[in-house]
Amino acid sequence: MSNQPTNSDEPVNQQTRKRPLMEIDKPTTMTCTVVAVDHTSLCYRICSVCEKTLPENPTSSCKYCNFSNSFNPRTSGSKHLFRVLMSIATDTKVFVVVMFDRAARVLFGCSADEFFDFAKIHPYAAMAAGRALEGEMLTVTLTRPTNGNAQHLRVASVVPLSSSFQPAIETLRELYRVKGVS
Numbered sequence: 001m002s003n004q005p006t007n008s009d010e011p012v013n014q015q016t017r018k019r020p021l022m023e024i025d026k027p028t029t030m031t032c033t034v035v036a037v038d039h040t041s042l043c044y045r046i047c048s049v050c051e052k053t054l055p056e057n058p059t060s061s062c063k064y065c066n067f068s069n070s071f072n073p074r075t076s077g078s079k080h081l082f083r084v085l086m087s088i089a090t091d092t093k094v095f096v097v098v099m100f101d102r103a104a105r106v107l108f109g110c111s112a113d114e115f116f117d118f119a120k121i122h123p124y125a126a127m128a129a130g131r132a133l134e135g136e137m138l139t140v141t142l143t144r145p146t147n148g149n150a151q152h153l154r155v156a157s158v159v160p161l162s163s164s165f166q167p168a169i170e171t172l173r174e175l176y177r178v179k180g181v182s
């Protein structure tokens, strides 16, 4: 343990010379490739009245505004929004960004509610969606998080570069349609 290597395999000089990407102070547009999507948590549930985050439990109503959803407990009172963590690679580095509803809809091709309903019937849909997006080339505009607690750069907008790009939900529908017939 005493003769530790001198970290010679780390290109320290190259990385420190450039301005660290986590310190962008204005929206920055770049081309990147999707490395991986965190499929374990693609969306979250909010109260449709006050938009506070709710636990992922269909029977719980909003404790903040005491909105009563007893008339139609399943559909009214709450909705889902995308919140997707994904690793992207630029020509210099790989890092994690967070993508909220507006940007994520571009890649998923549907609302978070539609995706959630689809995933309820198809348990592996989230994993398959992540896989469908891996390797996709994108032009993203990244912004610094406005919330001081946020750890990741935020995807303000996203444009798929491939002319053959199709939203994840389309890929999934094809996938499950094929499997369903056989």
Ligand SMILES: [Zn+2]
Pocket: 047, 048, 049, 050, 051, 052, 062, 063, 064, 065, 066, 067
């Ligand atoms: Zn509420």
